[in-house]
Amino acid sequence: MNYYLFRIFDDISLETAQTDLEKRGLKDTFVIEDDALGEIFIGGHSKKEIETPFAQLTEKKPAVVNWDEQWSLFAENFHQGKAHIQLGEKTLLLTPGAGFGDLSHPTTYLMLEMMKDTVSNEHVIDIGTGSGILALSALLMGAKSAIGIDIDPASIQHAKENAKLNQLKATFTKTLPKKLPQNNILLMNMIFPEQIIFAPEKLNQYAKTWIVSGILAKEKEAYLAQAKTWGWKPLLEQVRSEWVGFIFSV
Template identity: 30%
Template structure:
């Protein structure tokens, strides 16, 4: 099956209305992308990122006429910036499998492997987690996730209870269980993340040792290890909540932090009685390792 793909560059004020109008005209999907080189590392929670120059791309069934769609858009948005129109016919494909061609087994701390289905590693003294791209963020390819996996794989997790705060795909919780943790608790604001966590736990045969919750459903305190791989702003806002989850003598691993944000995040957690080590960096990102005195 083939599709018409129609896209145009506009500003951040027009993009949302243009997206809605494309949908009214029958678009089966509409996406945003950066039309220039304007990296934005930390949008607000629950906010869809729109750049000052945003390419809005709409996908239509093949019986649609892209020339007619473009004319209707131009007439609807007179006076609004609309430039660099692009139209092409694209062939349907298994997008998830196509992405997985670029997703290969990755090793962390010389011990933990994260592998797509069909590429599992079976070697002595190695732990292998099977993980495919899915509903929620987290495959180990991003530095923030990789930094957390390195910590987990480098520590003895046996007889430990772990909380994965902002669990996404559940990759960190599942990894902890495969590495020997007794039980893991996944918490996320996105119900799809909880669905992905359940799926990945079942795929790796650890579903009986994991629980998952929306934040308002979660009340456990006193875990041996708490990992929060989110972003600096919510980490600071949630410092009191997350700190309270760590039992005396327990560890707190914070990630999703740009190098220049490390000091402000560390200060927020020191204010709640935690000891925080120097940042561990990978590319532009860093991890903060903290612990609560016994």
Template identity: 30%
Template sequence: MAWIQIRLNATNETAETISDELMELGAASVTFVDAQDTPVFEPLPGETRLWGDTDVIGLFDAVTDMAPVIDALKAMPELAQQMTYKVEALEDKDWEREWMDNFHPMQFGRRLWICPSWREAPEPDAVNVMLDPGLAFGTGTHPTTALCLTWLDGLELGDKSVVDFGCGSGILAIAAIKLGAQSVVGLDIDPQALTASADNAQRNGVEEKLTVYLPKNQPDDLQADVVVANILAGPLRELAPVISALVKPGGQLALSGLLVEQAEELRAIYGQWFDLNPTAIEGDWCRLDGQKRID
């Protein structure tokens, strides 16, 4: 099926209202993208997950007359003074097949490979995670995931317990198990993520070592030797006491999903409990990691 896409520049304050208007005008879907063309995942109902200036992208059936849509948008108070937009036709193609064709095996650190489940592992004797993301985020292609995978590869995880906070596809949880972790708990607010994590764990033969929970169902006394949280800066800020409490004294923590300019604020917050290493940077993104102090 062919589509027409309209892309409008917005801000944190106006993006949600513009999104609602696009849906009222018949958009099949609306996606938020940050000003640096980095995907920001579709928010849950009632949730805004944005930072900085934002583009709002509405997807319409190819037969849609876009002139009334544009007129309605121009009439919005949020866009009345200045409306920057672009309308373009999207080629009718098998997007899922194209994505699959372009998802290749990738190496992280010294030992670890992430391999699409439909391809052969290039190094059969390496630590290979066979991945099918399904409906959940996490393939290793995003710099924040890559930063976390490289960090895990550099740890000695033998006999360690791990919590993957915001487990998505389970990529970090399964990598930790393959790298020697004794047990891993995956937490996510999205039930589809828990399903994807469990499916990928079974695909890799490590399902007995992975337990997944919605946060409301996690054990009250949950703690681990290693905690990794690859989410967004806002939740990392708001949930700092919760995430920090998951780490055993003397344990290791890694935080990602951060833009470089957000690192210092998060460093100050988590520095209350952790001795943090120098910030690891990849492009516009970064990772904070360190050891929890023993009181």
């Protein structure tokens, strides 16, 4: 198993490069944007050799990650081997692991800020749950239930460990359960191209509200136009650094 990092060629879209790499066998892909250099990278791992005409291979190495070290460097308020996420008077503990979401990224702050006055007494579904930070935070904010969805088995296991650590009852799974409550609050913290690939409108039947982030401020108008095609109406907008988040009604 090797870890790969590719730099997308300037004339190629993120969606094109990511779709091609995933078809060629790159697993658990993630995106890194270097705004200073104006470059976009896609990383992931695979058991076989990966090449693509849409990006340059910049790094290849055995896929072994020291999550304790990574989280100690970047996670919010990390001590005693855990990240401590302060939610009002309550604290969510997160153990290091493969799932995205340690409060080191501005979009996670945006999501939590928009959630705090929205999810109480609601059923919540978190798309791309990662470490489970949003689903578990929703429960601490008073949500009736929380389901976290992720295509990465390592992230699902990580989220389950964090639920157990915090003694919270949440469901983490690769696909949506067959029986779902209606009128859920749906959460989605993904970059714009990943949201397009995911096609969130297919879940509108379960949603009364979407809370989303992962959108660069420069993408705002294009994103709002896309959201309109998904049948969403903007209720709230928040900005942090160069990122924007929204609450939409369906």
